[in-house]
Amino acid sequence: xxxxxxxxxxxxxxxxxxxxxxxxxxxxxxxxxxxxxxxxxxxxxxxxxxxxxxxxxxxxxxxxxxxxxxxxxxxxxxxxxxxxxxxxxxxxxxxxxxxxxxxxxxxxxxxxxxxxxxxxxxxxxxxxxxxxxxxxxxxxxxxxxxxxxxxxxxxxxxxxxxxxxxxxxxxxxxxxxxxxxxxxxxxxxxxxxxxxxxxxxxxxxxxxxxxxxxxxxxxxxxxxxxxxxxxxxxxxxxxxxxxxxxxxxxxxxxxxxxxx
Amino acid sequence: xxxxxxxxxxxxxxxxxxxxxxxxxxxxxxxxxxxxxxxxxxxxxxxxxxxxxxxxxxxxxxxxxxxxxxxxxxxxxxxxxxxxxxxxxxxxxxxxxxxxxxxxxxxxxxxxxxxxxxxxxxxxxxxxxxxxxxxxxxxxxxxxxxxxxxxxxxxxxxxxxxxxxxxxxxxxxxxxxxxxxxxxxxxxxxxxxxxxxxxxxxxxxxxxxxxxxxxxxxxxxxxxxxxxxxxxxxxxxxxxxxxxxxxxxxxxxxxxxxxxxxxxxxxxxxxxxxxxxxxxxxxxxxxxxxxxxxxxxxxxxxxxxxxxxxxxxxxxxxxxxxxxxxxxxxxxxxxxxxxxxxxxxxxxxxxxxxxxxxxxxxxxxxxxxxxxxxxxxxxxxxxxxxxxxxxxxxxxxxxxxxxxxxxxxxxxxxxxxxxxxxxxxxxxxxxxxxxxxxxxxxxxxxxxxxxxxxxxxxxxxxxxxxxxxxxxxxxxxxxxxxxxxxxxxxxxxxxxxxxxxxxxxxxxxxxxxxxxxxxxxxxxxxxxxxxxxxxxxxxxxxxxxxxxxxxxxxxxxxxxxxxxxxxxxxxxxxxxxxxxxxxxxxxxxxxxxxxxxxxxxxxxxxxxxxxxxxxxxxxxxxxxxxxxxxxxxxxxx
Ligand SMILES: Cc1cc2nc3c(=O)[nH]c(=O)nc-3n(C[C@H](O)[C@H](O)[C@H](O)COP(=O)(O)OP(=O)(O)OC[C@H]3O[C@@H](n4cnc5c(N)ncnc54)[C@H](O)[C@@H]3O)c2cc1C
Ligand code: FES
Numbered sequence: 001x002x003x004x005x006x007x008x009x010x011x012x013x014x015x016x017x018x019x020x021x022x023x024x025x026x027x028x029x030x031x032x033x034x035x036x037x038x039x040x041x042x043x044x045x046x047x048x049x050x051x052x053x054x055x056x057x058x059x060x061x062x063x064x065x066x067x068x069x070x071x072x073x074x075x076x077x078x079x080x081x082x083x084x085x086x087x088x089x090x091x092x093x094x095x096x097x098x099x100x101x102x103x104x105x106x107x108x109x110x111x112x113x114x115x116x117x118x119x120x121x122x123x124x125x126x127x128x129x130x131x132x133x134x135x136x137x138x139x140x141x142x143x144x145x146x147x148x149x150x151x152x153x154x155x156x157x158x159x160x161x162x163x164x165x166x167x168x169x170x171x172x173x174x175x176x177x178x179x180x181x182x183x184x185x186x187x188x189x190x191x192x193x194x195x196x197x198x199x200x201x202x203x204x205x206x207x208x209x210x211x212x213x214x215x216x217x218x219x220x221x222x223x224x225x226x227x228x229x230x231x232x233x234x235x236x237x238x239x240x241x242x243x244x245x246x247x248x249x250x251x252x253x254x255x256x257x258x259x260x
Numbered sequence: 261x262x263x264x265x266x267x268x269x270x271x272x273x274x275x276x277x278x279x280x281x282x283x284x285x286x287x288x289x290x291x292x293x294x295x296x297x298x299x300x301x302x303x304x305x306x307x308x309x310x311x312x313x314x315x316x317x318x319x320x321x322x323x324x325x326x327x328x329x330x331x332x333x334x335x336x337x338x339x340x341x342x343x344x345x346x347x348x349x350x351x352x353x354x355x356x357x358x359x360x361x362x363x364x365x366x367x368x369x370x371x372x373x374x375x376x377x378x379x380x381x382x383x384x385x386x387x388x389x390x391x392x393x394x395x396x397x398x399x400x401x402x403x404x405x406x407x408x409x410x411x412x413x414x415x416x417x418x419x420x421x422x423x424x425x426x427x428x429x430x431x432x433x434x435x436x437x438x439x440x441x442x443x444x445x446x447x448x449x450x451x452x453x454x455x456x457x458x459x460x461x462x463x464x465x466x467x468x469x470x471x472x473x474x475x476x477x478x479x480x481x482x483x484x485x486x487x488x489x490x491x492x493x494x495x496x497x498x499x500x501x502x503x504x505x506x507x508x509x510x511x512x513x514x515x516x517x518x519x520x521x522x523x524x525x526x527x528x529x530x531x532x533x534x535x536x537x538x539x540x541x542x543x544x545x546x547x548x549x550x551x552x553x554x555x556x557x558x559x560x561x562x563x564x565x566x567x568x569x570x571x572x573x574x575x576x577x578x579x580x581x582x583x584x585x586x587x588x589x590x591x592x593x594x595x596x597x598x599x600x601x602x603x604x605x606x607x608x609x610x611x612x613x614x615x616x617x618x619x620x621x622x623x624x625x626x627x628x629x630x631x632x633x634x635x636x637x638x639x640x641x642x643x644x645x646x647x648x649x650x651x652x653x654x655x656x657x658x659x660x661x662x663x664x665x666x667x668x669x670x671x672x673x674x675x676x677x678x679x680x681x682x683x684x685x686x687x688x689x690x691x692x693x694x695x696x697x698x699x700x701x702x703x704x705x706x707x708x709x710x711x712x713x714x715x716x717x718x719x720x721x722x723x724x725x726x727x728x729x730x731x732x733x734x735x736x737x738x739x740x741x742x743x744x745x746x747x748x749x750x751x752x753x754x755x756x757x758x759x760x761x762x763x764x765x766x767x768x769x770x771x772x773x774x775x776x777x778x779x780x781x782x783x784x785x786x787x788x789x790x791x792x793x794x795x796x797x798x799x800x801x802x803x804x805x806x807x808x809x810x811x812x813x814x815x816x817x818x819x820x821x822x823x824x825x826x827x828x829x830x831x832x833x834x835x836x837x838x839x840x841x842x843x844x845x846x847x848x849x850x851x852x853x854x855x856x857x858x859x860x861x862x863x864x865x866x867x868x869x870x871x872x873x874x875x876x877x878x879x880x881x882x883x884x885x886x887x888x889x890x891x892x893x894x895x896x897x
Contacts, residue, residue, distance in 0.1 A: 012808060028534055032644075035536045038759070045757045045812060050804045053811055055326065057499040059539050060640065062424055063330040085643045110470055111809045118447065121327050125439035129432035132389035134311045134709050140388040141346060144400030154393040154418060157425060161329055185391050 001027045001088060004096040005040065007052055010109050017109065019098070029089040033076065034059060034066065036088055052099075053112040061085040061225065064160030067167070068113050069100040074164035074223045082162065082225040102167035106174070106210045117163050119209040120177060127201035128181040130190050149187045156184040158226040165220035165228075171212030176220040178206050179236035180228050186239055196243035203240055261516060261869050263882040266670040267371035272888050273353075276375045279671070280714055284721035291316035294720050295479040297464055299451045299506055301328030303423075303701060304684025305485030306430035307708020313437030315713055320477055321434065322446045322466060324501055324814075329431040332487055332499040333704060336423025337544035337637065339405060339415035340701040342380035347404055351412040353377045358889060360699060363409040363589055364664070364692020365841035365857065366891050367519070367865070369884060371671060372690050379710040380702050384416055386709055390429040394418050405633075407697035408545055409589040409896075415698045420544060420636040426701055430708070450814065451506045452742045454482065454513045454680065457734045460725065461510075461680035465738045467746070469814060472807040474743050476735045478728040481679045481716055484510060485708065488663035488685040490523060492822045492829065493774070494766025496660035497529060497542040503818040504825050507667050507686050515675040516867035516880065518668035518688030520825070521833035524695055524842045525775050526661035527593035530644055530654075531613045540659040541644055543616065544637055545697040548586045550621035550630065551654070553577050553593075555614050559604035565615055565653050576600055584896040591694045591842040591855075592896060594658035598775050599853065601657075608655045617653035658775060662700060664691040664842065665829075668867040668882075672715035673707060676867070678723070681716060683707040688865070693841025746806045749816045754799030758816040761796045765789065765819070765826055773830050778846045782834040786827065793823040828868060828877065835879060838862045859891050 003024040010017030024040050031039070034056050041051035056066040061082040068083045070076035076086045091097070099113060107115040145153075157180070165176040182199050185191035191198070214233060221230045268279045286294065294317050298309040301323040309321040323331060343356035356377035361368060384402070388394065394416050395403040404413040418425040437443040448469040455463035455476060463478035489504035490496040511517045528543045554573045561568065576596055581588045588596070597614050600606065607613045622630055627650060631638070638649045645655070666688040673681045673689070684704040691699065728735065772778075772785035796819070804810040839848040839855035840862070848856040865882040 028536065030533050031536050032538070035538050038538055039536055041812075042757055042759060045801060045803055048801075048803060051812055053809060057325055057330055057501050058332065058335045059500060060335060060541050061643075062421070063325070063332070063334050063499060064327075065325055065330050080639075081643060085640070087643065087646070089646060114809065117326055121329070121435060121438075121445070121447075124329075124432060125435040127439075129436045130389065130391045131436060132386070132391075132433075133314050134307075134386060134433070134713070135382075137382070137385035137389035140344070140384045140394075141401050143388065145396055146400050147396050147398050150393055150396040150400075153391075154395075154425075157393050157418075157428065158421065160424075161327065184393065188391050188393070190389055190391050 001029060001091070001093040003027055003091065006096065006098040008100045009052070009112055012111055013108055027088055029087070031088045032059070032084060033086040033088065034084050053114050055114045056084055059084040062160060064162040067102050067162045067164060069102060069167060071098050074102055074167040075225055080225055080227050102163050104166045104172035104211070106172065107163060107166060115163070119211070120161050120163065120174070122209060123174065123178055123202055123205045124181065126205035127194070127198040130185060131194060132190065143189055145188060153184045153187040155229060156180040156187070156232050159228050160226055162225065164223045164225060166211065168219040168223040169212065170217055170219065171215060173214045174206050174209070174211040175214035175233050175236070176224065176228055178202050179232040182239060183232040183235045186235065195239065196246060199236060199239040200243045261676060261867065261880045263516070263668070263676070263867055263880055264670065265369060265371070265882060266672055267369065268671070272370060272374045275371050276378055283714060283718035286717045286721045288316060292318060294318065295320065296481050296483065296716060297477060297479040298322070298483045298485060299464060300331065300485035300487060300684070300686070301431070301434065302331035302333035302485060302487055302684060303427055303430055303704030304708045305483070306331065306427065306434045307705050308483055308485060308683055308712045309443050310430060310433035310437055311709055311713045312716065313440070313442035316442070319437070319443040320446065320479065321443050322449045322451060324448065324450045324469065326447055328434060328445060328447065329428060331427060332502055333427045333701070334424045335499065336701055337420045337542065338546035339407060339417035339422045339698045340383070340426060341407065341414050341698040342384045342416060342702065343377055343414060344381050344384060346402060347413045349412045351414050355412065356380060356414065359410050360690070360696060361692070361889050362894055363696035364694055365855065365894055366692065366859070366863070366886065366889070367840055367884065368690055368692035370886060370888055375711070376690050376703060376706050379706045382710060383702060383705045387426060387429050390433060392418065392425045392429040405546055406549055406587060408548065408587045408593070409696040417546065420546070420634060423701060426705065430705070451486070452509060452817070453738045454510045455735055455738045456513050456677065457728060457732065460678045460723070462725070462728050463735065465742045467742065470809050472805070472810070474739055476730065476739050478730070478735065480720055480725055481681065483681040483683055483712060484667070484686050485683040486686045488666070489825060490660045490663050492765065492826050493660040493769045494762050495532065495537060495540050495770070497526060497540055500539060503821065505818055505821050507682070508821040508825055510667060510675065510677065510680060512870050513677065514870070515677045515680055516668040516869050517665070517828060518865050518867050519665040519832065520829045520868065521773065521836060521843055522664035522693050522841065523660065524590055524662035524664060525594045525658045527590055527597055527658050528616060528656040529659035530641065531608060531657040533609070541640065542659070542661065543641060543654060543656055545590070547616060547634060547637060550633070551586065551616040551618050552620060553586055553614055553616055555600045555605040555607060561605070565607070565617070574600070574605070581896045588896050589694060589696060594775055595844060597658055613655040613657045615653035616656050618649065619653070622650065660770070662695055664688065664693060664695055668865065672718065673712055674715070674719065679719065681712060683712060693843055745817070746813065749800065749802050749813060749820070750806050752797065752800050752802070754801045756799055757801055758812055758819045761792065761800060762815070762819045762822065764792055765823055768792070769826055769829070773833050776844050776846050777833050779834065782830050785830045786834065789823065789827045789830065796820065796823055832866055832868065836862055836866065863891070
């Protein structure tokens, strides 16, 4: 196949960046999308030009490190597929592809197609865990979990933290990411003691990082390579409401306030 | 070289208890006076950093990805072993210990492996407490499946994403400590050298992969949990960034390298399709619970699989190993696949493939049940091959997957360099010459959650160090060496990209140090690799600059190290004149073509010691003593 690529090139965080057009002839439809970029990069290196920087690691759709907006769509046209799992047979000979980084204020561009997603780590650090100190756990089977809840928790836990949801959202909200973790832990008995605290703190951190608010567009679910269901957001909202109400009761005057 | 394993005396089942009692402790108030560096954020590293932070140490944690959650442990699919005996099918600590020692073809330490089996149950308890959503049965209790090399069901799993869920559990525990200020996290940082002062590991030098800044970090002890080195083979089931740089630099600073030639080729991976191929994808061993492996009985049979009647199929694993069947251990299943393909009975393009067929299982259990167990794997297969495994059998072929070798460590997980501890796949310790499925996740978390928190305390309490200043000559020298090396790579300005050399090295390794090894082949590789290395240093082309994010420079540095490590692997393979586990020397096989061990001469660990560039390293030996297990011929017939 022969393709034309319009690629976002940006030297570093300070550079304003621009699109550059490359021709990509002799591409095999069996290649993965990232292997196509490898081939283009090898050719650039041969010419002494800097290769296109893009993030990737596992190349099997699980680490969440890759992520390119292809023709306006985070991770490209195929549903439930990360950029690394996309294959060139999805495209037609002669296609033009526009490649951009995931864009959001909370995800500054580092170089070309690479962004800084550390805001996600800080959301987890603010409360996305169960405080079970290593060493003190009871026997695993002493805590049965109904299969239905376990399955729902696993559906939420499948999130790979790639950030496509943020890139797709007109408000650049991180709600699906945050809700997936809140739901997973809130559905399990182990997660109950910190449940209210967790949701409050994670939402506060999400706001502090500069992510937008959720106005129910649903674009996040549509682009999510793991198909994380929107139902998780409903679960977060319910918990958040309860948490802020009980927080207000416990600490008069602090209603609507931060994590304290 | 002192290769004392430090295994405590006494009966097997009392060793770890006794050791825990005898080890020195650091009192709670003093812990905050110590700083520990943990390189790597996979199961071993994240587990260690979280545990040490919880204990009160100051921890500095490093990874090369943009987040600790992306370490390659995330990609593990099938499951994690533990001897819980929840199935009531005859499992016990002793059986898990025995299966692992036997699975490793009697080339691991009894004491280490027994401890691993002992803590395996605690791991599952801990993971559940952290919110890991393991698969459950309708009654709400945990489910199990079977894995290769065992006749009991002891593998816990979370759909086909067990590694992801275990890692996210450890990552969340780690982030909790980051939030609490006990762990300082450095992402997109690559360790490029080890700082050694007065014979003790006292810090590391890193390159910030975004800015190119070279910086040193000093500490009271260093833990490397940097994963395996299988990317030496270029095509492997590893993530693209997996590298040997951290352990290789430590080796060159004096840490011995244990059994470098012990590598694992996994039998069920998606076959190679073209030269642009950048990695290979694993299809989890768990699929062998329900999938049947076969090839046509007659060579060069090009009929579509559905047209080959049952009587003309050779279910060769079931035929050759009736008691384990499709769940024969990996080394054995891989060699069997190679053999049938070498006989001309392989399927698919180039004849390098065998079928993994689910038709019987779908008929027996229904499509829905198969979908529930393996849905994400089937989906992954379909994305890559564009074929539907529910209706057409998968095509699979062996690929490089895991490294049993690694830096030599004693019972305390300490290398031959005092203060340098090595955890997870990066060390050589528990799997001998072949690792059983679902045992790497177990070992990573055992090392991180349950072993290093004790043994590091013992080290810190027994060694009093002064503070190291940032301008200590050893620190400055290490920083300078790192900066110079980057400069040297930039300055070659040759004609071929780092990937070109990586691919070439991979071909040599796969051909001569892969599934079957011979003296002649290894000697050829030992000639070819130094030539390739020389060409690399005269001809590699790295564009861009060293002072910014530069992925081709990162790769060049990693390939330079692989070009040295590959040679050591071939040397080790040449000198181990026996076959054992994944190390198959064609000269040493039984009449049926099985591995022929030589316990009289090789019942030992080979620990290689660096003696200088261009000089032959020294092969030291740690004898393996078996007091509980009888050294038998490993049979799965
Ligand atoms: C596809 C696949 C499937 C698998 N399935 C299973 C399974 O089902 N069951 C099982 O038991 N095992 C399985 N394994 C094996 C198992 O996943 C690994 O052996 C294990 O997860 C390794 O963990 P680790 O913590 O040692 O290293 P990793 O998880 O590889 O982590 C290495 C860490 O080190 C960091 N690092 C590396 N080099 C540097 C450097 N120079 N500087 C800074 N940081 C560095 C990385 O950033 C990363 O954080 C599988 C492996 C693969 C590849
Ligand atoms: S590279 Fe890991 S998800 Fe794409």
